[in-house]
Amino acid sequence: MTTERAPRAAEVICPGCGAAGVRAVPEVCADRTAMRDGLADRLARTPEVASRFDGWLHFLEGMVMVGVGVALAYSGVESRKPLYTIGGSLLAVLLLVGTIVVVRGEGRDRALVTAGEPRADALWRSAYYCPGCASVFCAGGTPWQGLLTPEQFKKLVWTEAGYAKQLEERFEDVDLPPGTTTGPPGSRDHA
Numbered sequence: 001m002t003t004e005r006a007p008r009a010a011e012v013i014c015p016g017c018g019a020a021g022v023r024a025v026p027e028v029c030a031d032r033t034a035m036r037d038g039l040a041d042r043l044a045r046t047p048e049v050a051s052r053f054d055g056w057l058h059f060l061e062g063m064v065m066v067g068v069g070v071a072l073a074y075s076g077v078e079s080r081k082p083l084y085t086i087g088g089s090l091l092a093v094l095l096l097v098g099t100i101v102v103v104r105g106e107g108r109d110r111a112l113v114t115a116g117e118p119r120a121d122a123l124w125r126s127a128y129y130c131p132g133c134a135s136v137f138c139a140g141g142t143p144w145q146g147l148l149t150p151e152q153f154k155k156l157v158w159t160e161a162g163y164a165k166q167l168e169e170r171f172e173d174v175d176l177p178p179g180t181t182t183g184p185p186g187s188r189d190h191a
């Protein structure tokens with residue numbers, strides 16, 4: 001694996017408007033102001049996923065709710081109120097199924113993001129953002145070439161990394177100029 005050192009942002013000129021003062025995309029995404037403006041999100045490397053810890057938390061929350069259903073059903077048995085028993089049992093089953101679906105979905109999302117991360121990182125890490133004309137590019141045209149809007153850039157990174165389904169609906173209308181990626185041969189075959 002060869003990772004060429006990206007040129008420092010100060011030495012990079014925007015190929016779109018010729019302005020200096022472009023910023024490396026990872027730097028923009030780490031910037032709190034950019035987070036507030038939504039720019040960091042528009043240039044995000046990967047979809048946001050619930051952490052393993054959050055997953056456990058959601059599981060525990062679900063189980064507490066299931067416990068409430070079970071308690072209700074039990075109180076129905078004790079006080080001979082079949083409606084409580086049926087309602088409580090139904091609630092417990094629904095919450096159990098719902099919790100499993102949610103937690104498994106989060107696990108799948110985490111696995112998907114992890115699997116695509118090296119590819120996403122390769123395309124994202126060497127990109128620059130020009131605040132002057134709001135475009136994204138790579139110095140020297142590698143690993144991808146051309147001048148993209150933040151939306152096109154996100155679509156490129158997420159599609160290449162296998163996160164295309166995670167893109168919001170508005171990205172359906174975002175088209176990438178042909179010949180943007182010049183990835184290593186075969187890198188697109190496994191998609």
Ligand SMILES: [Zn+2]
Pocket residue numbers: 014015016017018019130131132133134135
């Ligand atoms: Zn520019």
